[in-house]
Amino acid sequence: MKKYYNAIFLLVFISLIAKTGSSSDRFVLIFFGEEQGALAPCGCFEGQLGGISRRDTLLKDYETQGISAIAVSTGDLIKSPERQEEIKMEYLLAAMKEMGCILHNLGEKDFEIGLQALSFASQTNTIDFLCGNIEINSPFPLKYKKYLLKELPGFNIPLKIAFLSIISESLIKGHLLDFIRVYDPVQSLTPVINQIKGKADLIVLISHAPMEESVEIAETFPEIGLVITGHGIEDPIESLMYVNNTPLLSHGTRGRYVAVADYVVKSGSIRNTSVDIVPLDDKYAASEKMQVLLKQYQQTLKEEDLLSNLPKLPLEDGNFYIGSLACGTCHKKIHAHWSNTSHQKAYTTLSDSGQQYDPECIRCHTVGFGYVSGFANYDTNRNLAHVGCESCHGAGGNHIKNITDSYGKVNENRCLECHNFDHSPKFQYPKYWEKIKHPKEIPEGMPENTHGG
Known part of the structure; x- marks a missing residue:
């Protein structure tokens, strides 16, 4: 009988070793951006897409399935330097914090809110601000990183994703040139990629630039495993393309879609299984947390009496x-x-x-x-x-x-x-x-x- 139990124990032990040696798990990267102040669909007609409430529900759906979802913001929270847009930025950042968003890439619209407001936001938020190819000349210190190396929690072995970031010089215009200097993306990315080689299991580029510029970058750096790009694309469904084996895609504007990259972790390596553009339609129920936040936003507009105080x-x-x-x-x-x-x-x-x-x-x-x-x-x-x-x-x-x-x-x-x-x-x-x-x-x-x- 003792030999029988020993044999059972040995088989279970071998099975566990085999399972560990060929471990398989899954995570998704969720990208959104270019909201341009769109906190929620206005409600003027049925079938509208987008909103922080549906986005939060989508993230929670993955969590319910036991799939790790990493939320990433790609830039342009607001559309203009007005007070209402500044309020929107505050609430969008608060929503991103609630969703566990790990970073916000800086877009040209974010800079238009003003360096003082942006500096305050960068100092008081736990979300990392990113931009890899800029230099800022301002009396208001802006806290941001050139890249982010993020370790994936919950896996059997240490796994790291490097998030790189650039902004196109073509998007920095007018008064922004007074305090922002933009460097060539390729020249800026070269030392960073050389530095993280061997440290990152996956390199992701957030390219706040037109699609054609991002294609050139992907061609230059085959080490990059994913590029999120396509500035100003209204309908992103057809945006997906490949440069060699690197997928490039956009999430579109106004927060109506998200870009989803699905990965499996197997035998110590990360492999992409799919990329997709997902419309945030009414199949995603309203998130209670985000609905509370949206009511607080409307209350702020009331308290500040923007209706009466706006210039006429x-x-x-x-x-x-x-x-x-x-x-x-x-x-x-x-x-x-x-x-x-x-x-x-x-x-x-x-x-x-x-x-x-x-x-x-x-x-x-x-x-x-x-x-x-x-x-x-x-x-x-x-x-x-x-x-x-x-x-x-x-x-x-x-x-x-x-x-x-x-x-x-x-x-x-x-x-x-x-x-x-x-x-x-x-x-x-x-x-x-x-x-x-x-x-x-x-x-x-x-x-x-x-x-x-």
């Missing part, structure tokens, strides 16, 4: 907004028709979703926002809420002072200011016009040819 442009010839109710004094039949259209409920769609303090949304859901005498906030300009008469026909102040002047001609271009591809991709002018066009009406005392239709 003057109207020409002393014109001013009067509100749809004033228009209805003469145009009773038209006002009654407007009251039964979706335009009359435009502000309500924002207040119902908690976005009524968001300047980006308010612009197309109220009258005259961004102009003197236009909508500033609901308490003081309730008469300018919703998409009203003047949203289409223009400010009516001068018209009520002289009703015989020609006023208010409308064409498709006015509609396209809000019904653009991002917010209304299915917009067709003839079809949509039929839904909102008002009945013909000649106000009493007004010649027929003085009023636009």
Whole structure:
């Protein structure tokens, strides 16, 4: 009996050794970037892609499957140097921290927020900032690395990934040249790659550059195992290509897709099994943590009262907004028709979703926002809420002072200011016009040819 148990023990021991010797495990690299301030789909139409909430769910899905997911940000968190974009950067970095993102590659849009704000962000965040081919001349110290060597946790043997980073000189323009010097990517990468040879099991390049520049780099350095690139690609699905055996792909813009590289660890080496561009559609449920963060973002916009504090442009010839109710004094039949259209409920769609303090949304859901005498906030300009008469026909102040002047001609271009591809991709002018066009009406005392239709 003793011999029997000894034989069993020996077989189990040999089996364990064999399993260890041919160990196999899996991890994925998840890349996203060029959000340009897109925290979440605006909700203007069904089928929108993207958002930090769905991205977090995708990462959690891998975690649930027992697959290690490494999140990487490739640059351009925001789109302009405005206060709302600065707030967005704060919340995007907070979201990335919650997701366990290991690094953020610096893009030209990130620099546009200003060195003081960027310096503060780099000093106060646990996420490593990266850029391998720049030199910054600024009184505000920017904390960043030339590359990151990251050890993969949870494997039987030590495994390391080297993340390299470059930004194209073609993207650094205007005032950015005053404090940023960009070096040739190949010259910058050469010593780094020589330094990490033998230390990294996989080399990944985050190339904040047009696709053609990244192809040249991949051709120069066959040691690089993966390149994430393709600056400004709106539809990244067809972006995947190979340079020799190195995959190059893009995640696109506005956070609508992520690029996923799938790897298996077997017998002490890393092997790529697939690369893919994944759309963040509604099959990824809303993440509770990210939904809380998005509500906090809207609360910040409310507390700072950006609606009232944003600069306002003057109207020409002393014109001013009067509100749809004033228009209805003469145009009773038209006002009654407007009251039964979706335009009359435009502000309500924002207040119902908690976005009524968001300047980006308010612009197309109220009258005259961004102009003197236009909508500033609901308490003081309730008469300018919703998409009203003047949203289409223009400010009516001068018209009520002289009703015989020609006023208010409308064409498709006015509609396209809000019904653009991002917010209304299915917009067709003839079809949509039929839904909102008002009945013909000649106000009493007004010649027929003085009023636009």
